[in-house]
Amino acid sequence: MKTVFAVLALSLVALFPAISAADPTYHAVQAELVKPRDGLGNVLAKLEAGETVRVAYLGGSITAANGWRVKTTAWLKEKYPDATIEEIHAAIGGTGSDLGVFRLERDALRHKPDLLFVEFAVNDGGASPDRIWKAMEGIVRQTWETNPKTDICFVYTYRVNYEEPLRKGECPQAASAMELLADHYGIPSVNFAKKIVELESDGKLTFQSDQPEEGKIHFSKDGVHPLDAGHEIYTEVLANAIQQMAADAHPVDHQAKLASAFVSDHWQAAKMVPINPDMLSGNWKALSEDATLQKRFGNRMGQIYEATEPGSKLTFRFRGSSAKLYDLLGPDGGQVIITVDGKPREKLVPRFDSYCTYHRIATLSLAGDLDPDKVHEVTVEIHPDQPDRQPVAFRLKNPEEELKAPKYQGTNVRASQILVLGDIVP
Structure with missing residues (x-):
């Protein structure tokens, strides 16, 4: 009987356009290092089985750098030696989700990713929540329309001034907007910026400096683009998050989630x-x-x-x-x-x-x-x-x-x- 209802639900998704409740109201969201939500069960199952896994990294210059993207791919290869890990580099410096949603198919989806990391919290910093929702929801819905078994993970990087809301326990505006969308779709998120601010508050890190300070991690020169030590922190946080999610991983077919839209004018098209x-x-x-x-x-x-x-x-x-x-x-x-x-x-x-x-x-x-x-x-x-x-x-x-x-x-x-x-x- 459950199978019959599941098939019926998927049929309704295909026949009718996504239903959207009243459009959401923005509010600041509590910052957490990791929010597993529905997890990464599909890709983790393939990793554990030693299959070929394609990992796409969609973002701006922080992801385009030979930093956390490259280091995360290397960690996955080390952690899952029986699996074949293929990296899809889909990051372009100086761009946000408003371009990412248009180039998603060309730069990522046509390569058939099993996992899509999305990093736009810095470059979307000046955008309104409404604009962020339109583009980010378009990215989510395009991905799952192409393959409902592709897992998605939002990651939030740091830039100067993001420490102000984070010290109050809140995500900056762009990350808060993305968190509200992630809640709706059950997308896991990892907050790199929270870890950076915690280390600085503990006297272990300097946000921005031309010269390293003895005894402290030299995060960046410009307050935005991490040096190697900063990328190492990002990678460690993400690796720990993946292992946390692996403890309770279960495959999820994301197709049914497309029945309900978050905003009525998203950019899936x-x-x-x-x-x-x-x-x-x-x-x-x-x-x-x-x-x-x-x-x-x-x-x-x-x-x-x-x-x-x-x-x-x-x-x-x-x-x-x-x-x-x-x-x-x-x-x-x-x-x-x-x-x-x-x-x-x-x-x-x-x-x-x-x-x-x-x-x-x-x-x-x-x-x-x-x-x-x-x-x-x-x-x-x-x-x-x-x-x-x-x-x-x-x-x-x-x-x-x-x-x-x-x-x-x-x-x-x-x-x-x-x-x-x-x-x-x-």
């Missing part, structure tokens, strides 16, 4: 769609495999298209509520005119900012808060004038001369994917 050459007009070209920027960013972005001449356009149509462009900012970046449903945006949007002494991955918001049931048309056109380069001057030794160099000249736009809440329409 977020997707990344490659730019099609048919969308391009003007002097766009696909960068070759040996082009510098393609070699540097192609692994994350896919095929990058570049246009250098004013008037070159990218045009596409989509049915949905919002769209962004997955592109590059850089010292030779241009500025663009954005037109949505025939209405040009009042201000030009530069693909250049005060950090642009180098190229880096970015997103360009094109359209938002649109009628999700209608088809919308978006055009991105390169403007004839390059943006003002003065915002980067304070980073240069001789800005007056350096800004005249070829490096800082051009109206270049480079992009690879469209990030859409909805679907691209031919």
Whole structure:
């Protein structure tokens, strides 16, 4: 009889959209080092059985570093020598869950992870709880829609100023928002930041310093990115958490959890769609495999298209509520005119900012808060004038001369994917 009811429940999940109660109200959550909730029973069973296990790490620069990610993979291999551990590196520095939810499929899910670690508590620090819930719930629901036996674990890293709420026994705002979502879905969480603050309060650690202090752990130079000793602490906390959860591990099929949404407007529909050459007009070209920027960013972005001449356009149509462009900012970046449903945006949007002494991955918001049931048309056109380069001057030794160099000249736009809440329409 239980089997019949279980099958019926899964059928209802497939037939009807997720039901959401009244949208949640944010409140600070008590900080705990480990909250096992429904645990990691699926992946632990595979580890104990000596099977192949794929572990994905989705996050920002703290996870992209050769730190707790690499050390955790090494610990898993040592702890479970009969299992084959494969690491999926899905972290990009300077990015939060609002990009993570769009790139999840490309960077993680297509590699079929058994375990997904999600680390965005620092880079989501300035986001509202509502925005965090939309993106983080999208990550959870996409993962379990793809494979309901993939286990998920939220981890919360430290940055300066997070000690203030933690000393009161509370999670910082981003982690609190994530904890409320984790409660709803039974997702385990591990609070690295709590351990760091405890060590500092005990006089055993220095949060931020250029020089190590005798007798104390030198956590970081900038108050955000751990040095090796900081990553060791993160790894030890996580290893202890996994062993704690192993003591009461049981496999869980997460499919039934999708019947009830946490927020009504979550971003499960977020997707990344490659730019099609048919969308391009003007002097766009696909960068070759040996082009510098393609070699540097192609692994994350896919095929990058570049246009250098004013008037070159990218045009596409989509049915949905919002769209962004997955592109590059850089010292030779241009500025663009954005037109949505025939209405040009009042201000030009530069693909250049005060950090642009180098190229880096970015997103360009094109359209938002649109009628999700209608088809919308978006055009991105390169403007004839390059943006003002003065915002980067304070980073240069001789800005007056350096800004005249070829490096800082051009109206270049480079992009690879469209990030859409909805679907691209031919």
